[in-house]
Amino acid sequence: MKDITKTYSNGEVTIVWKPEVCKHSEVCFRGLPEVFDPHAKPWINATGSNTERIIQQVNKCPSGALTYFMNNEVLANGSSPEITASSLAEIVPNGPRLIYGSIHTKDTSGHETQEYKVTAFCRCGSSSNMPYCDGTHIKTGFTDNE
Template sequence: MEKQITKKYDNGEVTVVWQPHMCIHSTICFKGLPMVFDPRKRPWITPEGGTTDAIVEQIKKCPSGALSYYMNNEIEGPVELEGDTVVEILSNGPLLVYGNLKVKDTAGNETKKSQVTAFCRCGHSGNKPYCDGSHVKVKFEG
């Protein structure tokens, strides 16, 4: 299992939280806001490259939940979404759940999730029940 680290980057107003072990490499972040998210650079996240509103909107599009944020003037923690929970099946990819939810593991431990959570459908993830992008390597179809 990949080491579960968390990295944080801020522009003074918003802190971008990146959890690489959750990333499914959808490329949505850097295709949508390349001035902030550029995997060719180190660090690859430079929040001073975009407005706070643009960064927040781009993070909300992250299908795995590897990117999240919190406003620096608020207590650190996940930003909860309002509205209905939506489930989407990505062709040849994960099951995406948009909204606030609790995930209970086999030991009974609960983890709160908000925004978007990607669940493995291929059975090959090293981070089950979450998707880690293994579906690409195994050429999952479904």
């Protein structure tokens, strides 16, 4: 599969989108529709909000398909900094379990996939894209108290 990476900048921050990593949880445009609009072309409008709100929303992306870098961090040779993740498992309060790093995943039918950077696994049990989080926990009101 061809590695497609798209970037969108407001001059201060650059949003990086890797469509092949996206799990279509819709968290991005449900939280900041003035920047992330799936009906617009292009679907990301980096000037639609301020940098702080963009960073907050990008950090909520459960799959890691959306990342960012600050434009003042561009390397001397003009390239973007490498976006890396350490090996780490993290529980998002009232949300998915995030696994940072490169992992192989096998679903119940035996289909294997290689995941990179951040993988979001469902904790609420209601995802239509098991074992991955698709954002259904937001609709169902899942909380850690259940």
